[in-house]
Amino acid sequence: MTKTHTELSVPALLERMAEIPSLSDRYDDARALPEPQLRDLPILTKDDFRGALPDVLRVARSRQHGSIVLGSGGTTSTPKLSFIASGQLIEAIAAEWSPLDHRDVLVNYDTPGRLSSSHNFFNAVAHQAGAVTIPLGAVDEAQLGEWLDFVGLLDATALNATQSQIGNLLEFYERTNRKPPAFKKLLWTGEPFGDRALETVRRVLPNAELHGVYGSTETWVIGHNGPGCAMDTFHLMPYQHVELEDGAILVTNLHPECVNPVVRYRLGDLGEFTRCACGREDAALRVMGRDDPQMKFLSILVTPQEIVEATRLHPAVSDVQIALFDHGSPAERMELRIKTARGVDPAEVERAVHRTVLTQVYRLGYEVETEAPNAFAVRAVDRFTVNDRSNKTPLVVKDSPLA
Template sequence: MTAFSLSPEAAAPRLHVARRTLERLRGVPALAARYPRHLDADSLERLAQLPPLARDDLNTALAHLEPAADRSATWLFQSGGSTGAPKVGYAPTGFYMAGVHAHWQPLDRTDVFVNAWGAGRMWGAHFLAAALADLSGCRIIALGSVAKDEYGAWLEFLAARRVTAIGGTPSVLRLWFAHARAAGLRLPSLRKVLWLGEAWQPRLDDDLAAVAPEARRWGMFGSTETWVVGTNTPDCRADTFHPLPHQLVHTGDHGLLDFTALDPAVLNPVLRYRTGDAGELTACPCGRPEPAMRVLGRRDSVVQVRGLGLDVDELVARAERAPGVARAQVVLTERGGRATGLELLVVAAGPAPAPDLPRLRTELLTATITLGTAFQHDPGSFRVRPVDELVSNDRTGKTAALVVREES
């Protein structure tokens, strides 16, 4: 059973872009055999018969295809680098945000917006958000990354400037609001929180209630390769997004989402591209009639630990439900591809009460079959360790659930 976000009637006038992308991919020697001539993209049914494009395939294609940059300048961006190999993407100036703004307008001319996405090396989120804010006509504070000892002063500045909106990855937003909550600072004018780059973190709701009770979340879902696929509003679930008209979302029997860009200006060859996210098409509680996309999480969160599958997201979620735990992260140490040790890094929720880490470790070993079996003969190789900060990507500010380190 397969489903598309657009009806055949709505997709028909746009499928010529998919056919053009298919021809580009057929021109890549390493991919030509995957797309035989008898398969075309002249209907949704035929499109579903095409093999999905994976990350390595896209990298191969981009190495052979020149972006269609004859009409304007082209930005070259990178994603990945924290849990996988870096991936390259292209975007025209404007980052396709005019199409997003036409259907999703969280900001208006009255807003004072803090762009807290890091302007990291070859990462596009900061500039993408700047393009959206520019279209909105609001005042912009392009703050970018902030060092740990700077949060207090900047929070006071933002309160004095009566900031009404802030945007960033959920990892970065949690740093902002956790610092404000710990310092007893409030942002009474803040009404909007924009986010992109990671899943929404439920603990943010608790921090917002204390720091900025009038603030509501506005989310975007996408990647460097696809750019913004869908958006949501405060009336939608945090995991549910409405695909934009130029983004075709497909879900199949295995529950993996794939994306096809139907924007004639698209530079990346996005044809049934899979990011690794599982999901489903569903109705949204906000009441909008068109199908919405519910993102259920990444299917690549399961890693092999001594021959056994460990669901990293499940382990982190279980740890973060423990009393006194604010955040958790898994660090897997390997030698020659075999796990030699696993650490669960834990950030305490506050000065007191402190989490009972020995008890948490025992509970995880008992309740998680993979851990109990994998470390049965050397239980000391699984540790739970308190830290002040989790391991994050210096370039993007993202904090992955899993960090893999090679032991020398």
């Protein structure tokens, strides 16, 4: 199945890919067809994208609209470089998703610099709406109280951040007995909105509206949602063409200012087309998790998702992160970090989760119990390892100890 609103011209896509010599010959078979269809074009992966970087730079330098170099990637990898038109496609986005207006004062809590995309993006969203922007960026907890007191003087009405940041920030207000600003709107992107953050929002700011965008640094914004929408469901931008290939999300960016070779690009997520809870008639995209390959641990293949699903069987677990140490070596070990609900005994939950995961993920349980009993541990924590560039909270991190 596919969904798009903008006219899709396969010959135009073939012309676009002819500008990328490192990929162009992969399209020769399609060019030889009298009427090539989208399904005749190859699926591009992140490795294809990375290998085409010199060609993409040359394309960017040939354009008249200017481009910004950005980076994507989690704490387990170095940033993958990407290009976006300097205007960030903001007019096309604002025509579909414009949660702010000129009366708003937005606290931009996404980290600036280091090739991170979100800070620049939300500044542009606010500018397009005529709103006042406070480009604060993420603040270390030691200085957070002082900065938040300052923000409170500016009558802030909106906040943008990752869901991790939103949850942590509101919990800080609670922990320090501060009254949060009257945030009426919370804008988010970068990672799925988890249950823990959502519960915190509903507890601390019960009347706040949630407005999210879904996409990647490579594809740019694919879809959006707002009040009344399911948190995992997004309405597609007209300039994006989305296909599902055995559940994997493929994206073709049709915007004329698109610089990257986003043609049937395999994003790395799984999805399905659905009707959104908000009642809109158009089909929306539900994002169902990562389309990640299995990882090898203790000589067996497991997927992070099956470990997460087993962990979440315990009702007191609100969030999960997998930390790998010395991965690939004889001494490798896994620490399953969990956040627990208030009022429970963390040690009891740790023991129960340890038992459940090794039972449910039986291959892992067998290897741990028979070969490496000290290679798997469960620990309740107050915080997870966060990418200090993007402030996303990766599901899997490597060699990242917590205090």
